[in-house]
Amino acid sequence: MCTAEGCFNSAKYRGLGLCATHRNRILRNSKFEKPVVKRNPAIGVCLSNGCSSKVFAKNLCKLCYMKIWSKTNPHKVCAMASKRRASIRKQTPSWLNADDLWMIEEAYKLAQERTNLFGFQWHVDHIVPLNGKNVSGFHVPNNLQVIPAIVNQRKSSIFINS
Numbered sequence: 001m002c003t004a005e006g007c008f009n010s011a012k013y014r015g016l017g018l019c020a021t022h023r024n025r026i027l028r029n030s031k032f033e034k035p036v037v038k039r040n041p042a043i044g045v046c047l048s049n050g051c052s053s054k055v056f057a058k059n060l061c062k063l064c065y066m067k068i069w070s071k072t073n074p075h076k077v078c079a080m081a082s083k084r085r086a087s088i089r090k091q092t093p094s095w096l097n098a099d100d101l102w103m104i105e106e107a108y109k110l111a112q113e114r115t116n117l118f119g120f121q122w123h124v125d126h127i128v129p130l131n132g133k134n135v136s137g138f139h140v141p142n143n144l145q146v147i148p149a150i151v152n153q154r155k156s157s158i159f160i161n162s
Contacts (some may be wrong), residue, residue, distance in 0.1 A: 093138055110122075122147065124145070127144070132158070137159075
């Protein structure tokens, strides 16, 4: 986001931390005052209220940044979720029987139970990613594993052959 006070546009000029509008005002017109730019006094710490995580972008940690981005871009969030659901539907073979579908449901229940038990997020991960660069797998029980969310996010859509 633009670091000019009261502006929530995306900062296209990252060196300045300003959106195009505020950058152009500074460069073209001397009659506009230079916007007050908020700088992070403790470099490397998130500026969000009550958060003390490492900075990811624009003086915010990744979680705080994604929360703000999600609120300002609900149409993109909806499109990404829809694409993900379609991908899972497309990669779920028709030859799965009721027992296989039950096992898939149980994997998601296990992830939720572990989240409640341990106090941090657990995800159902596809061992062979659904849409990998080099290889793509199916949404079947023997391609699923329940792992901590941070491990799954680090892995992304990479196939780790072990």
